[in-house]
Amino acid sequence: MSNTRVVLYDLQGLMEAELPLSRTPYEALVTAVLAWKNPDLAPRDYEQIALQLTGHARAVAADVRRHAASLPKSDGRGALAEVILREAEGRLSAPLKGTASCVQNRARLVQALYTRLDRLTEPAPAAT
Template sequence: MSDRYLVLHYPDGRLEAELPLDRAPYEALVTAVLAWENPDLEPHDYEQIALQLAEHARAVADEVRRHAAALPRSDGRGALAEIVLREADRRLSLPPKGTAHCAQNRARLVRALYSRLDRLTGTPS
């Protein structure tokens, strides 16, 4: 076993732009979080889940932005994407709270962003 490692640092984020989104685990997390009825987690657990969902929402939003920017200005899908992206930016600017409500709101945001991405790419949901 080697004790050597390589640290990758891409300050402009290009590496992430070239990697596909790891969608399946986040869709499973969204489904689980939205299925909560009376969860009994510690506040820091809710906050961690909200942070994970927020970071993934940012990655999906970036993908939505890239696809929307490639559309002709006359394509209405771009305008709808801009509305969803403005709302995503607003919601992601709020700090996460250690509540189930906050985690579920972040899960709904991820779901909405994937829905918009699917409409932009023609991927069946």
């Protein structure tokens, strides 16, 4: 057995682009979290759910970034995606808290990123 390691750099995110997002389970999680009224979970349970949503938000943001980068500069959808991505970066950099509010904020972020992704993947509106 060798003591060497190989570090792989994927600066263009090509490996990630090949992996489809598992959207359905996360949409179900987002729906459930946003429906909470008075949940009574332990702080570590909230943290675990927030970690799941954070990881998925990062993956969706990377997908949004790739799609936005492929658009022509004249397509305003790319500029809107940049706004959402900047907001996502700020929200994802905030420390996680073991609270329902924190988890619901991450769920809303995932929802917003999917909305933007859907808009980027639909055909461009016809010019008038």
